[in-house]
Amino acid sequence: MWTAAGSLLTWLWLLLCQGFFWRTDVRLPPRREPDAWPSVCVVVPARDEAAVLPDALPSLLGQDYPGRAEVLLVDDGSTDGTGELARELARRHGGLPLTVDSPGEPPTGWTGKLWAVRHGIGLARARDPEYLLLTDADIAHAPDSLRELVAAARTGGFDVVSQMARLRVESTWERLVVPAFVYFFAQLYPFRRIGRKGTRTAAAAGGCVLLRAEAADRARIPDAIRHAVIDDVALARAVKGSGGRVWLGLADRVDSVRPYPRLGDLWRMVSRSAYAQLRHNLLLLAGTVAGLALVYLVPPVAVVTGLATGNAAAAVAGASAWLVMTGTYVPMLRYYRQPLWLAPLLPFTAFLYLLMTVDSAVQHYRGRGAAWKGRTYARPDAVPDES
CATH class of the missing domain: 3.90.550.10 (Spore Coat Polysaccharide Biosynthesis Protein SpsA; Chain A)
Structure with missing residues (x-):
C-alpha cells in the first residue's frame, strides 16, 4: 500500500511540477519573416x-x-x-x-x-x-x-x-x-x-x-x-x-x-545510448531501474495484488497512479495519431525500456556499448583529452 501511495504521489508531482511535459502543444514559437533572409x-x-x-x-x-x-x-x-x-x-x-x-x-x-x-x-x-x-x-x-x-x-x-x-x-x-x-x-x-x-x-x-x-x-x-x-x-x-x-x-x-x-531494431536504437545517458555509472543505473519500477511497474502490480489479497487501499492507490499515468500519455498518442487503448499499456512499454537500459549497460561492459553502424565508442573518461 505504501509503495503504491509513493507511486501515486510521484505521478501527481510529475503531472503538475515537471514542466507539463505531457502536453504536446509546444510547436514552433511565434515568428515573422525577416526583411532580409540570412544565408x-x-x-x-x-x-x-x-x-x-x-x-x-x-x-x-x-x-x-x-x-x-x-x-x-x-x-x-x-x-x-x-x-x-x-x-x-x-x-x-x-x-x-x-x-x-x-x-x-x-x-x-x-x-x-x-x-x-x-x-x-x-x-x-x-x-x-x-x-x-x-x-x-x-x-x-x-x-x-x-x-x-x-x-x-x-x-x-x-x-x-x-x-x-x-x-x-x-x-x-x-x-x-x-x-x-x-x-x-x-x-x-x-x-x-x-x-x-x-x-x-x-x-x-x-x-x-x-x-x-x-x-x-x-x-x-x-x-x-x-x-x-x-x-x-x-x-x-x-x-x-x-x-x-x-x-x-x-x-x-x-x-x-x-x-x-521489429522489436530488435528499436531495441538497438535505445540500448546503444541508454547507458551513456546515465554517464556509464552503475549507481545511476540502479537508481533508474528502481525509479522506473516505482513509477511505471508498481501501479499495475499494486492493482493486481491488492485485488488478489483484498487490500483495497493498495488497489485504489495503484489504480489512481495508473490512471494519472494513462492520462498523461494520451496527448502523445493523439500527436502520433494512435488508438487511445494503447495508453494503459505504458507500464509494459516502460518495462521494455527498463530491459533495454540494463542491456545497454551489459553491452558496455562486454565491450560492445554505444555501437552503431560498425563502430563502438569508448566512454568519455576513457578518451584522451585534447587542447
Missing part, C-alpha cells in the same frame, strides 16, 4: 543511408527558401553508394546546390557522426553562412521547413531552434515503443523549460537543429562535444552553457522516414 548551409552526415536517402534528400534540395542556401552531404565512410546516390538525386531533382564530400575515418576521441558534422561545418565556413541546419539523412522536411525555422530563430532571438521529428509509426512494435520514446524524452527534458530564460534544462533533437554559426563558434561546436554519443543534448547544453538561447518542440511537418519494423 544557410544544411549539413547532412550520412553513413550507409542509401535505403532512406531517396525519401529524405529531395525534400532538402526542394526547400522553398528566399535566401542563399545549399546542402552539404558528408559521406561518412559509406559502403552502399550513399555519396553517388546523393549526386544522382541532385541531378534528377535539382533545387538547392549539393556538395558531397568525405572526412575520412574519425580519429580517437570522436564519434563518427560528429566527425562528419565537423567536416561539414568546416565546408560551410568557407561559405560564411549565418545559420547551419544540422539534419539527419533520414529526415524529410516540408518545403517551407527551413523558412519556418529561420523565421522562428530570428523572431525569438534563439541560437538553436530544434524540432523533434515525427518518427515513423506503422508496425505493431513502432506503435508500442515510439510514442513512449518521445514521451520519456519530454519527461526528462520538458520542452517548456528548455526555451525559457534562466533555466538550466537544455536539449535538442539531432534530426533537425538550426544553429546560429556564431553560437557554434562560441560554444566550440562540435569540438567541445566530440565524444558525445547523445550529441543533440550535448550540443544544446554547450550552446546554453555559453550564453545562448535554445528552443525545442514537436514537429508538424518534419518526419523521420527510417523504419523500425
